[in-house]
Amino acid sequence: MALFGFAGLFIASRAADATFYSTGLAFGLIGVLTIFNLIRIAFNEAEGRVSRRSQPVPYALLAVVVGSVLFHALSPWWWAPIASNWRYIDDTINLTFWITGVVFAAVLAFVAYCVFRFHHREGRRAEYEPESTRLEWILALGTAVGVAAMLAPGLVVWDQFITVPAGTVEVEAVGQQWSWNFRLAGQDGQLGATDIQDVRPDGNPLGVSPGDPRGQDDIVVEAADLHLPVGKPVNLRLRSLDVLHSFYVPEFRVKMDLIPGMVTQLWFTPTRTGRFQILCAELCGVGHPIMRGWVVVDDERAYQTWLGTQRTFASLAAPALASRAHDVAGGEDRRDRGAVRPAP
């Protein structure tokens, strides 16, 4: 019956039109109602009331196990195909699925066996046995081994996650309510210093320090797609201009919070070309659901073409500097804290 219900849900999830969708849902509902009825009959029996059927509960429990395993195997709601080096994350999740899945099936099968074997019979009496040292040892050791097996891979994977390999390209991602901005190193291969005090809506949206010569050739990508070359390890340095955000690309399997006042980081190697959506994974205000961006992974030629169309910090800041200088010459308040400090 559970199988029947799960098959209905599966059909509904794959349905292309309303007929299949409602038929599938109806199948699911019939499955649930029938199981409910079987359980009701079992309770009636347990209370000594007359019933036509006998012993349906163990079969219902076993059907839940089989249905769950099939639903897991056939489910269309699975992760997107991976596009980075972080296969370990998938392995860790799979291992957890296996361990918890086996325990789930074993516990339900045990309950089904007990209901079947020890059901009510006239004259049979239950024994009360509150302590069993042997059983407690088995359960404690079994649980400890299972939990350790689920946690141990995390130690290895986390070590790799926080150890940035040599030769990684540094790219900056900056979150802001509610968009994603990026900065890439220019010809000098270095990102210039930043200061939140230097943020200006005109000419310096990311707060690049105008006095740092390393920052002049930095490429500033404001609220547009980030392009990355395929196969090259990238270290994303993450900054927030306002509140907590979190950088998450499901296909890369990695996620890291952006914390105002500090720089966090996240490294990965894109393994295939394509367009991958960035989600903000930390509730950051009313615009949180629309805080999306895109990472486009290009082959080397397409990447160089894109790079050629981007603007440097110096060229972005120049018009704002010029207009500021004009205003100052025109007698505006010289102590105006909004003035952009000119580069030396």
Ligand SMILES: [Cu+2]
């Ligand atoms: Cu956000």
